[in-house]
Amino acid sequence: MKRTVPIILAIGSGAILAIVFFLNPDFKLLFGVTSDNIKQEVLKWVTIVSGFTLILGVVSIFRVNMKAFQQKKTDRWYKMVTIVSLLAMAIPGVFPGPATEIGKTLYTYLPDWIGVYGSQNGIIVSWLFDHLDAPMMATMFATLAFYIASAAYRAFRARTLEATLLLAAALIVMFWRVPMGEAVLNAMSPDLPEWINTILMRGVNASVQRGIIIGAALGAASMSLRIILGIERIYLGKT
Amino acid sequence: MSENLRPMGFWEKVSKLDRRWIYSAVAITVIIPLIWRIDFPVGITPEAKQLFDAVEALPDGSTVMLTFDYYASALPETEPASRAALHHLFRKNCKVVTMTTIPLGGPTISERVTRDMAKLYDKVYGIDYVNLGYKANYVAVLSGMGSSIEDIYPADNSGTKLADLPIIQNIKNYDDIDFIFVVADNAIVDYWISIVNAQYNTPVGASVTAVSAPKYYPLVTSGQMTGLLGGMKGAAEYEIMVGKEAAAVKGMSVQSLVHFLIILMVIMGNVGYFVSRKKKPQAA
Numbered sequence: 355m356k357r358t359v360p361i362i363l364a365i366g367s368g369a370i371l372a373i374v375f376f377l378n379p380d381f382k383l384l385f386g387v388t389s390d391n392i393k394q395e396v397l398k399w400v401t402i403v404s405g406f407t408l409i410l411g412v413v414s415i416f417r418v419n420m421k422a423f424q425q426k427k428t429d430r431w432y433k434m435v436t437i438v439s440l441l442a443m444a445i446p447g448v449f450p451g452p453a454t455e456i457g458k459t460l461y462t463y464l465p466d467w468i469g470v471y472g473s474q475n476g477i478i479v480s481w482l483f484d485h486l487d488a489p490m491m492a493t494m495f496a497t498l499a500f501y502i503a504s505a506a507y508r509a510f511r512a513r514t515l516e517a518t519l520l521l522a523a524a525l526i527v528m529f530w531r532v533p534m535g536e537a538v539l540n541a542m543s544p545d546l547p548e549w550i551n552t553i554l555m556r557g558v559n560a561s562v563q564r565g566i567i568i569g570a571a572l573g574a575a576s577m578s579l580r581i582i583l584g585i586e587r588i589y590l591g592k593t
Numbered sequence: 594m595s596e597n598l599r600p601m602g603f604w605e606k607v608s609k610l611d612r613r614w615i616y617s618a619v620a621i622t623v624i625i626p627l628i629w630r631i632d633f634p635v636g637i638t639p640e641a642k643q644l645f646d647a648v649e650a651l652p653d654g655s656t657v658m659l660t661f662d663y664y665a666s667a668l669p670e671t672e673p674a675s676r677a678a679l680h681h682l683f684r685k686n687c688k689v690v691t692m693t694t695i696p697l698g699g700p701t702i703s704e705r706v707t708r709d710m711a712k713l714y715d716k717v718y719g720i721d722y723v724n725l726g727y728k729a730n731y732v733a734v735l736s737g738m739g740s741s742i743e744d745i746y747p748a749d750n751s752g753t754k755l756a757d758l759p760i761i762q763n764i765k766n767y768d769d770i771d772f773i774f775v776v777a778d779n780a781i782v783d784y785w786i787s788i789v790n791a792q793y794n795t796p797v798g799a800s801v802t803a804v805s806a807p808k809y810y811p812l813v814t815s816g817q818m819t820g821l822l823g824g825m826k827g828a829a830e831y832e833i834m835v836g837k838e839a840a841a842v843k844g845m846s847v848q849s850l851v852h853f854l855i856i857l858m859v860i861m862g863n864v865g866y867f868v869s870r871k872k873k874p875q876a877a
Contacts, residue, residue: 379740390740393736393737393740394737394740394741394744397733397736397737397744397745398733398737398744398745400730400732400733401728401729401730401733401734401737401745403730404729404730404733405729407729408696408729450752454748454751454752454753455752455754457752479701480701480704480705483665483697483698483701484701484705487665487697487698488665488668488698491664491665491666492665492666492668492669494666495666495667499619499623499851500615500616500619500620502855503615503616503618503619503851503854503855503858504612504615504616506855506858506859506862507610507615507858507859507861507862508862510859510862510863511862511863511866512863521859521863524859525856525859525860527807528852528855528856529852529853529856531803531823531824531826531852532633532826532845532848532849532852532853533633533634533635533636533826533829533845533846533849534633534846534849534850534852534853535849535852535853536633536634536635536636537633537634540636547636548639551638551639555807555810556810556813556814559807559810560810560811560813560814561811563807563808563809563810563811564811566808567783567808567811
C-alpha cells in the first residue's frame with residue numbers, strides 16, 4: 355500500500371499532463387470538461403502539494419535540530435539558532451496581511467502594529483530579509499571571491515592538453531568580459547572583441563552547450579517516462 | 594645537497610605562495626577602485642543590444658512580465674539589471690507584471706525594487722504595475738499561467754484579490770503579455786524558454802549571472818531567447834543603453850581589476866609550476 359498508492363498517483367498525474375499536452379486546449383473530454391480544464395486542475399493540485407512539501411521541510415528541519423539540541427551535542431547552540439531563525443522568519447510570514455480577506459476582518463479587532471505581519475512591503479519578513487539575510491548571503495558570496503582567487507592560483511594548471519584548452523578559453527573570456535580587457539583588445543584590433551564573441555561564445559561554446567542541453571533533455575525525458583511507466587521507483591525512498 | 598635542503602628559487606616560492614598574500618591582493622584590488630573610481634568604456638555585446646532593441650520595439654503601453662528569480666547572494670549582478678529594465682519599461686509606459694519563483698527574499702526584492710522605480714515615474718500600483726509574488730513549484734506556475742494567471746495567483750503579493758486590480762482586467766494569460774524579461778541567478782531561464790516561449794510563443798529575454806550566461810548562448814543563436822545580459826557586465830550594458838548609469842557601471846572597474854588579478858595569478862601559478870617541475874630531478 356505504501357508503494358502502490360504513490361506509484362498510481364505518479365503514473366496518473368504524469369500520464370494526464372503528458373496526454374493533455376498533445377491535445378487542443380478546447381478539446382472536450384467528458385461532461386463538457388476540456389483538456390485545458392483538466393491541466394489547470396492538476397497544476398493547481400501540484401502547487402498545493404508543493405506548498406505542503408515546504409511545510410514538511412520546515413517540520414523536518416525543526417525535528418532534526420530539536421533532537422540534536424536535546425541530545426546536548428557540542429554544537430547544540432547552533433541548532434537552537436537555526437530553530438529560532440526558522441520561527442522568526444516563518445511565523446510573521448504566514449500571518450495574514452491586512453489586504454487579505456482574513457486580514458480585513460482580523461485587523462478590525464487587532465492593534466495597528468500587527469499590520470507589520472503578512473507578506474506585503476514594509477513588514478517584519480522584509481526587515482529580517484533586508485537587514486539579516488541579504489547581508490549574510492552577500493558576505494558568504496563575497497568570501498567566495500577570495501577562495502576562487504586562491505583556488506585558481508593553486509589548482510588551475512595546464513597539466514594536459516584538455517586542461518590547457520580550458521585554461522586558455524577561460525583566460526580569454528575573463529579578459530574579454532571586462533571593460534579593461536575589452537579596451538586592451540580594442541587597442542590591439544577593433545574587431546577582436548566581436549571576433550571572440552562570435553567564434554568562442556556563439557560558436558564553440560554554443561555548440562558544446564547545445565550538446566549538453568540536448569543530452570540533459572533526453573535524460574530528463576527518459577527518466578520521466580520511466581516514472582510514468584512505473585519502472586523508476588527510487589523517488590519513493592525506503593518504504 | 595639533498596633535495597629537501599636545496600634553497601627555493603623565485604618561481605618555486607611563487608608557486609608555494611601563502612594564501613594570505615592572495616587574499617590580501619584580492620582585498621586591495623577590490624578596495625582601491627571603490628575609493629578611486631577608474632572608468633573604462635563598456636562595449637555593448639550584440640546579445641544585450643538585441644534585448645534592448647526588443648523592449649524598445651514594443652509599442653508604448655505594452656504589457657511586460659518582469660521576473661525576480663534570484664537570491665540575495667546574486668544581488669550585485671541581478672538587481673542593477675532589474676532596475677535598468679524598469680527604467681526602460683516605465684519610461685515606455687509599459688504595464689509591468691512582476692513575479693518570482695524564489696521563496697527566500699524574492700517577494701521582498703521585487704516589492705522593494707519595483708516600488709522604488711515606480712516612484713521615479715509616478716506609476717500607480719494596481720494600474721501601472723502589479724506584484725504577483727511567489728507561488729510554490731515553478732513548473733506548475735509557469736505552465737498554469739499559460740491558461741490563466743488568476744487561477745495560479747488568485748491574489749497579489751499583499752493578498753489583494755487579482756480581480757480587484759484594474760491592471761489585471763486585460764491580462765488573462767501569456768497571450769496578453771507582449772514580452773517576458775527574466776532576471777535570474779539559476780536555471781529557471783530553461784523553463785521560461787521550454788514552457789513559455791516554446792509552448793506559448795511569448796518572446797523571452799533574460800539577464801543572468803555571468804557564470805550561467807554561456808549556457809544560454811545556444812538559445813540566443815537559435816532565436817528561442819530574445820537577447821541576453823550576462824552578469825554585472827550585461828547589466829552595465831543595459832544601464833548604458835537605457836541612459837541610466839548606476840551600480841553595474843560603477844562595479845565594472847572593480848570587476849575589471851579583480852579579473853586581471855586572477856588572470857595574473859593563474860599565469861604566475863602556471864609559470865611557477867612548470868619552472869619548479871623542470872628543476873625537479875627525475876627519478877632514477
